[in-house]
Amino acid sequence: MYKKRNMQLICIILIVTMGFITGCSNTSPSTTATTQVQTTSPSTTAITEVQTISKVDLVFGGGAMGGVYFTIGGAMKSILEEKVPEINNVNVKVGSSSQFAFECQEGKVDLFLNTIDALYFAWSGAGRQGFKVDEKFDKLRLIAIGYTHIFDFVTLENSPMMTVKDIGEQKIGCPSPTMVGPIEDILKAHGIPNPNVVMISDYNQMNQALKDGTLSAFVVAGPQPMPSLVELATTTPVKLLTLDNAAVEDALKNGKESSFMQKMVVPAGAYTWLKEDYHTVGRAATLSGSADLSEELVYAITKTIYESNDEMAKIHPQCRDFNLDTIKASAEADVIKAPIHPGARRYFEENGIVFSANIPNN
Numbered sequence: 475m476y477k478k479r480n481m482q483l484i485c486i487i488l489i490v491t492m493g494f495i496t497g498c499s500n501t502s503p504s505t506t507a508t509t510q511v512q513t514t515s516p517s518t519t520a521i522t523e524v525q526t527i528s529k530v531d532l533v534f535g536g537g538a539m540g541g542v543y544f545t546i547g548g549a550m551k552s553i554l555e556e557k558v559p560e561i562n563n564v565n566v567k568v569g570s571s572s573q574f575a576f577e578c579q580e581g582k583v584d585l586f587l588n589t590i591d592a593l594y595f596a597w598s599g600a601g602r603q604g605f606k607v608d609e610k611f612d613k614l615r616l617i618a619i620g621y622t623h624i625f626d627f628v629t630l631e632n633s634p635m636m637t638v639k640d641i642g643e644q645k646i647g648c649p650s651p652t653m654v655g656p657i658e659d660i661l662k663a664h665g666i667p668n669p670n671v672v673m674i675s676d677y678n679q680m681n682q683a684l685k686d687g688t689l690s691a692f693v694v695a696g697p698q699p700m701p702s703l704v705e706l707a708t709t710t711p712v713k714l715l716t717l718d719n720a721a722v723e724d725a726l727k728n729g730k731e732s733s734f735m736q737k738m739v740v741p742a743g744a745y746t747w748l749k750e751d752y753h754t755v756g757r758a759a760t761l762s763g764s765a766d767l768s769e770e771l772v773y774a775i776t777k778t779i780y781e782s783n784d785e786m787a788k789i790h791p792q793c794r795d796f797n798l799d800t801i802k803a804s805a806e807a808d809v810i811k812a813p814i815h816p817g818a819r820r821y822f823e824e825n826g827i828v829f830s831a832n833i834p835n836n
Contacts, residue, residue, distance in 0.1 A: 529562035530771070535574030535586025536566040542696065542792060543587040543759075544568065546620070549789035550585075550761075553782045558774045571652075572596070572604050578764050579611040585775075589623060590616075590758040590809055591734035592652055597812045602731060603652045612836075615815035617772060618761035618779055619804050621795035624698050624738045625656075625754050629691040630684065631711035638715045639664040644690035647674045647683060657693055659729030660755065663721040677702040685710055695756070697792050699744045707747060714740075714752050722755060736807045758804055761796075763815060765836075772817025780821070798825055805829050 534551060537543025544566065551564040567574075567583065574586035575596040588596075592603050597614045601607030629635050643666060648657055654671050661669035674680040674692075681702070683689040694700050706712060725732040738756040742748055761779070763772065779786070779796050786793035804810055805827055813834050814822075822829075 528560065530560060531563045531565065532561060532584040533582065534564050534566045535569055535571070535577065535583045537569070537571065537587060539568050542790065543571075545790045546587060546786075546793055549786040549793050550779060552789070553786055554775060554778060557778045557782060558771075560771055560774060575605075575611050575614060575762075578762070579613050581764070581766065583764075584767060585617070585761060585763045588760055588762055589652065589734075590619065590760050590804070590812075591656070591731055593760055593762050594734065594812045602655055613765045614762055615765050615813050615818075616760055616810065617763045617776060617815050617818045618796055619801045619810075620759045620761065621697055621792040621800075622736070622738055622756035622758050623695040624740060624756040625653075625660075625693055625695045625735075626698075626700060626703060626740070626752075627691060627693050627715040627717070627754070628684070628703060628706075628712050629715055631713045633690070633713075635691065635715060637664075638717050639666070639721075640715070641669075641691055642666060643668050643670050645670045645672055645688070647672050647680045647689045647692035649673070649675055649677060649680060649694065653693060653695060655731035656729070656735060656755075656757070659732035660717070660721070660725045663725035663729065663732075664718060665721075681706045681710070684712075691715060698740050704745065707745060711747070714748065714754075717754055719753070722753075726755070734809050734811070736803070736809060758800070758809065759792075765813075765815065767815070767817070769815075769817040769820070772815045773821050774817075776815075776818040776821040798822075798827065802827055808832070 534547050536547030547566040551566050554561050554564050571586065571588035571592055574583050575588070577583040578586060593614060593616060594600070595602045595605050596611045599605070599608045599610035627638055635641060638661065641661065646657070646669070648654060648671060651673055654673060657671050658669045661671070674683060680689070680692050684692055694703055703712070722737065726735055726737070727733065732755070735755040735757045738754055740748065740752040740754060742750050780798065783794050783796045786796070801822055808830050810829065810833055813836055814829065819829070
């Protein structure tokens with residue numbers, strides 16, 4: 475009887491204690507949850523607490539629906555949700571890079587894809603590429619560098635023009651407002667004081683303008699080969715205009731916007747009609763994010779992206795270019811001019827990447 479009463483008393487104490495612990499626990503998505511495991515033996519009962527990892531939901535600015543950025547955003551979503559324990563869900567959002575810069579500053583977007591120069595101009599308040607002077611988006615940080623937007627200077631095959639310098643002050647088109655400044659810098663470096671660069675956002679309209687003579691040439695930029703250029707060449711013979719190496723050197727060194735670019739080569743055969751390597755320029759695509767993201771989370775994001783690029787490449791081949799060779803090349807070319815997130819920087823430096831002392835810390 476004495477043993478029986480003791481056991482009853484122990485059970486009552488345990489029930490009360492468990493109720494108190496349960497009432498004090500918090501299991502919301504943004505906090506650490508506590509799981510209770512009860513073990514029993516003939517004479518004892520024990521409670522063990524197991525801590526689970528806090529999880530966050532992220533918003534990813536992925537560009538236009540169906541575009542390269544949007545597809546890469548989907549690949550990153552899949553791999554981050556699968557491999558980063560701290561991440562619960564990644565919502566890929568449709569929109570433009572400039573829109574996402576605003577929304578990242580406001581805390582509405584956590585990660586987004588853009589270009590290395592657009593990141594700098596948004597962060598610095600320098601007043602270019604659609605951003606106003608002194609309008610600084612100081613929460614933006616570089617997290618990763620991926621594939622390069624390679625510039626193709628295109629004209630009709632029967633055009634008398636052979637080089638970029640031959641364009642002179644004739645009208646030349648491009649599909650994005652962020653391309654106008656770099657193209658103007660390159661043309662000026664080729665001795666053209668007043669470049670006549672116009673933006674035509676629709677590729678079909680730009681192709682037609684080249685065919686009917688409204689444009690003497692146009693520039694497209696992206697992973698090679700460019701689908702729009704492949705399609706155009708099936709019905710309209712085209713060629714690429716040669717850039718002068720000395721002029722390119724000058725543009726990369728002294729251009730206000732072309733200084734973010736690097737020398738690139740489109741290999742012969744990238745297009746069926748391209749018989750020799752094409753030496754040109756390009757600018758890097760970047761993954762940017764908010765300074766409000768923790769160092770540990772961004773370290774995990776960066777590590778996962780760079781160590782899972784082959785898996786992501788099954789969704790889009792350009793994901794493979796998120797590799798250490800690419801970030802090393804950008805660092806050596808000194809084109810990184812916006813702050814690097816501490817979590818990303820830690821991962822890169824652990825892997826031997828050396829950054830310029832000129833890169834701002836915040």
